[in-house]
Amino acid sequence: MGVQLAAERASLAEIGDVNFSDLELAYHVKDALRSVSLGDRDSYDQLVGFLFEDGERLGSDEVALLVTNLNALSGAVSDIDFVHHGSLLDCIFNMSLWKHGPDVMDALLELIIALAASSGKYVDSCLDMLVRNFMPPGYFLTDAKQRTLARKKGQVLDRVHSALKDIAELVPLAPLRLEQIIKDRVPIFNKEPLIVTYVENMLTLESGAMRELVGNSMLVEVVNTLIDLDVEIGWDDILLDDSSKGIFEMELDDEEGSADDDETDNFELPRGFSSQKMLRGNVVAEKLDSLMVLMFEHLQDCYDSGRLVQVFETLLQSFQSTVLTAYKSKFAQFVMFYACSLDPENCGVTFANRLADIFESPVYAQEWRMSAVAYLASYLSRAKFLSASYIVNILESLADWCSSYCKIQCGEINPKAHRVFYAGCQAIMYVLCFRMRSILGVPRLKSQLFLMPIAGILTHPLNPLKVCLPSIVEEFLLQAKVARLFSCSETDFNGLLESELSRAFGGLERLDMFFPFDPYLLKKSDRFIRPNFVYWSMVRTTCDDDDDDDDEGSIDEDIAQDRVGGNGMNITENGTAMSFDEDYLDGFGNSMMQMSITPKNYKFGSALHGGMQMPSRIRPSTSPESL
Template identity: 50%
Template sequence: MELEDLNEDEDGLGQAGTKVLFGGNACAEKLDSLMVVVCEHLKSCAERGYLDKEFDILKAIFRASVLRVHRSKFCQFIMFYACSLDPKICGLEFAFFLTEIFLNKEEDPISRMSAVSYVGSYLSRARFISADTVLAILKKIVDWCDEYCVLQNRGTTANPNHQIFYGACQAVMYVLCFRLRSIMDYPNLKAQLFQLSFGFILNHRLEPLKVCLPSIVNEFLRQAKDAGLFAASMYSAAEDAIESDLSRAFGGINRLDTFFPFDPYLLKESDRYIRPNFEFWSMVKTTYSNDKDDDDDELLDLDAPEMNVGSLDDHVEIDINSDDDELEYSMNKMSITPHHSFYHGMAADGGDAGLSMPARIRPSASPPSRWAMSGSP
């Protein structure tokens, strides 16, 4: 029995809370039913050997109609489920597809920010993505961040907000909160990880540790310190950055948005297609975890907000089309993200409103796949 299942039994919430959340809401129930229909169709395609053709269509639809959608909550899980049906082809293809969008300088800023948020959330939550695939994509993102810092030192970057850079840094730290232990478990992957220029990037004068979500930064640094990922001198500087007034203000005037599209899935009936392949934080084996009871208690504390979704009266009526609806409130209650919604400076640069979504940390422990990773996508 999974740890979170135990929590659901103890709190009397979990699925029951979800039922209250959506009970009597015709629109949410219809969406749930449609998700079941789509998932059954994809399952049938996989069984008949047609999934690759369907996946190409889905990918095009996702690129045109979902990627840039403000605070999308459920549609992206169609891609998640399709990838889970064929991890070695669709699963990898989706990961590198998102990475390509992020790395492409010709893409608009909002698409690039969304893509790096999607790939970070996807690598963290998808249990079917192996550690070597995670590391291969992290290397691409970290190398891009390294190059960006070098260009910034030369004064050759014109963007005063650096939001794509900060989004990439946050995505990397978020993934490593989930996957650092599973990467460290393999000596060859560990050696590759230690060659990445984390210290140079995180200590750069752009100060990403002051702009990224403090809860993610804290968890990342805790695991990184236990793993010996950085020189000891870096941690005191990092702690000073986290304690700064700018960090407390969550990025000051350049507040970094927190969009993690594969946060826990809330639709009741279609949840059965997602849950078996979804990594919850209570499943994580962190670098500081030694499988003792006291560490398990610590993980339970991290999971507790998911169960304590507020009083049931808070969720009687839901307008899922409202930006400030009760569903949004409940998801914020299930999140490590501060209750307020934060917006980045993209609107001025790209003409779009900022993306805002609740965030939550959870991890993964997949062994490396047999796929040989190639060069840049």
């Protein structure tokens, strides 16, 4: 083989020694191509053999000869036939730009563009060759090759994208074919640097010269890639929490975190998470983390260039069709969260409004509506950039919907039949656990909150207090009691938090575990989320003592009187009187002591003394499909 290759090189070198013009060389290559059909393959085989050579091993004369022959092939594309010249085409389409210098890259890409423009049957192969060059050969990932990789990356990828643009201009159907090829080539299971480089090229297409042609589809495909990785991460890889703990008890072990662990660097773990619970060493999580950094940086660039609103509309459509109902999505949804944080007045409000519209619209499936309101509740609770005024407006909309639902229902508790209603009630209580005190600190918002029909909803015969997650009900009622938001007419609360009813509401996996914007656990990309995220440790509840606040969080007596009759009875919209006495939560507390989900050493009412903490992270999200 070595002797044959040497002979081929010598033969080609003879061509290089002769002062051929480009036209004469093109004729020579044409003759080599045409001779194959006549049974003479010598010149053709010599040409193909030389193209197989590794560019990194070629001398300067051989590089010049390769460039000359590639240029000649570009002028002879009309003579290239798939039947007779399959080995030549395979060789061309499998050449790696990463292995050659700029002169060979330019000549090769000129040939690729010429082939794509010459015949429709070569378009897919040409596009596929360029897409495969999004990523370097695996050996470039070694430490010894890092400097070469950094130098080559710009040289290769700039040329690849320029060639894609040229082909798109010459072949109108090329962008559509490109979308499918990129989708099929996504290297989900490749090493982290390779998939990151691949997605980086997808985002370059979204923001570059081909944005109008393939931008939207690239953005959607990047989100799909994030979801594909996300669902590969199991909750067993993340948490070892005691499932018997209530939803508000799960960050009580925050003192156990390994603050001195060098591997955590300066990454501040959310309350309740020791470093052992992070995704250290999880290959899939590391890939996703790097891609989230890339996506967040891309969104920042979109914002800086003034086109975030346009990009956000595509993201919102993608979210609604994929992320909203994705199976156990844990991190991909934070693309929406970060985009909203960059432009709260436009993107932030649009996102919440869309979620509220989905929840309130009967045209959507129940699973979509329940998922939407869970996302909405989590978003309103965790987004630091949303104003209290806007949050109150959304809460009012949810409360009005739930109240209207109550007016047309005369049945009793039925977790399965009324699960959309229960999801709405739970959302209201969950948001108020986080936001009640900040709302009460603004007189106008106090009044707006007190005029909401929340009391009538919670005391309706559908009895959401028995169906919604016990921990949320408990925390909400504790804060509501301290704030004197409303009182309750129930006299017997034994069995108020029956776990069977709560589980029936969410199915076997339980909707109550679905809070999509739980604290973010990916280390590198956390820096984008943390500044705009509300952790429970940051929340001042109505139960917190605050000597520096005179009356903040207290209820304005005049406003409260508007909702209370002269005998201390709260008057509901249908005229039913509801008295509120101190026995309400006492009985509630006794029933909680009987629940296995409550820690044995927990005493009801301890929140009043600072002993109870709502977790910064709620239990792992479950799929709406399981509801």
